[in-house]
Amino acid sequence: MAVTIKDIAKAAGVSRATVSRVLNDSGYVREETRQKVLKAIKELNYTPSAIARSLSTSRTNTIGVIVPEINNPFFGEIIKGISQVADEHNLNIILCNTDDNKEKELKALKLLKQQRIEGIIITPTYPEDEFNREYLSSLENLGIPIVLLDGHVEYFNFSGVFIDHIKGAYDAATALIEAGHRKIAIITGYMNSRPARERLIGYKKALEINNIPVEEKYIFYGDYTHETAYNITKEILNMKDRPTAIFVMSNMMILGCMKAFYEENIRVPEDMAIIGFDKIDVLNIIGMNISFVNGPTIEMGKMGMKILIESLNNGKDVKELKRIILMPKLVLKGSEKLVKK
């Protein structure tokens, strides 16, 4: 079928071993011989088979990446980061999109194992309690380095890159406080998720440090969807002791807020201040200058890949875990201001 190392050897009048040597720049080979081989390679348009090489070396130079929804730009950016670093190291990426489906995830794992990938990067979305044992032990049984991105699993030994959600929320709330706000509502995400819990902690901390009482009535429990955020925002706008600012925990949810504002003719920040979490380019492009806490997604992908590569180089023996906490950055656009009337 395809042209093999044997054909090159014959064409160049050398042995397969010699061809292999020039292919890998290994061992000694006379310049003259090398040229002969290279010529043959070019003439026969030969590309070595990574498959055969893998079998022989038991190195596949391939890693697996598992994401829950590839069509969400958040994951797109993560993959972009991963892919950049992978590229520099000539690693292949086998992508598995699970649509948040457990079975698919298990199946993906099996496929990846068959492919003898050398490591895995996963971006889990499940609330921890659903992160079931079967799945986790499948992972551990793989016996290869695993890196978690932005999703922490307690009591399990995985490396990972995480975001300091407490810090992010703390900064956001502090910015609102410094702008002069005292009555600050918060719309949380699904409280089963660690990020949501941590962001709430950050919010409370900021209030406490500034001697502002944390009032339950200003804490609204959402679920990351824009529909819920929309309803909550409507509710907030109708409160008797209406807050002057809202801190909302995700980019999807802020869209729900904006919709409610739009309908109720609420201007930002004149009538209500707001800060979101995670970048949402669109709002800023269309000129609504919304402040937000920016989780460094591309960076997270890059770091994750770097950690993975380190683990690969360390070899089987060294099983040292590495956890990196990335700081989110507060980007102020003006929507946090307090406008006195």
Place this chain on the structure above:
Amino acid sequence: MAVTIKDIAKAAGVSRATVSRVLNDSGYVREETRQKVLKAIKELNYTPSAIARSLSTSRTNTIGVIVPEINNPFFGEIIKGISQVADEHNLNIILCNTDDNKEKELKALKLLKQQRIEGIIITPTYPEDEFNREYLSSLENLGIPIVLLDGHVEYFNFSGVFIDHIKGAYDAATALIEAGHRKIAIITGYMNSRPARERLIGYKKALEINNIPVEEKYIFYGDYTHETAYNITKEILNMKDRPTAIFVMSNMMILGCMKAFYEENIRVPEDMAIIGFDKIDVLNIIGMNISFVNGPTIEMGKMGMKILIESLNNGKDVKELKRIILMPKLVLKGSEKLVKK
């Protein structure tokens, strides 16, 4: 290292061939023996090596997917579609993100070839004139099925899935005309790209059929960026004989329009009607009900994968090309209306 078919054979007290048979459900094997083998597989936690199998069968069950920017949801959705179908057929996807970089693309091709992938799906973004010969012939030299998504290359023999841009634009313009508009501006994309050219044709056709003269002054040449669309929109708003509607050719550009509207306090559709191309969820979520022509992205990915699978099954001999044209769908949200004053 890992446990191999040999270990299973020994553990089960059979030959490797028998193990292989139960692994692949091929040939005859007594139920009793099969159970012994399955037991050994389970006990030793054995997963067959796809690598070795590939080498032996010269089938990798792997395809390559090349996209220019993975973080753009447009491509994310395409991949989602691809991945769904690939999943059903137990195919692996090696993903290459090129950041619109020619060298990366060439490099990706080389890597993929080494991996002996069985087919490729590509979403080209280059204007055709830049789609250089070297790249194209690299592709053809691969000697494997290639499927193009939403990017057509003339004079080359690739299968593909395309969108009927003429129809999409025609429908959009017709909707505006039917709403009562006569002065309809259009903001085009980069005219080197086929979609932009075709969409312009569709626009003109709709006007002609309705006996509305095509006026050059209403045709604005953009480049798919929101910045340019913003400037053009400003210009449009200041025209003496100002149009009552704008048809804008991409989702990024409509953001530029909206920004200009926002700044100039233009309401949609009261002060200006607008229709875009390609879905932009966000605007509708926040309650700006923008009509748009929806290119079926997930569907495109699915169809592309299906075509590829067919080609794979047809085998080397049959080299029949398949081109599918998908119809975009006009989604009306009200922004196309003509409001009499």
Place this chain on the structure above:
DNA sequence: ATGAAAGCGCTAACAC
């Protein structure tokens, strides 16, 4: 500096 040959883990004739 180069070649011979064994082996990576699996499949597929072929033989029994």
Place this chain on the structure above:
DNA sequence: GTGTTAGCGCTTTCAT
């Protein structure tokens, strides 16, 4: 039904 054996395309000692 099951085992033997020869590859698949490459790397890697070990000789020379």
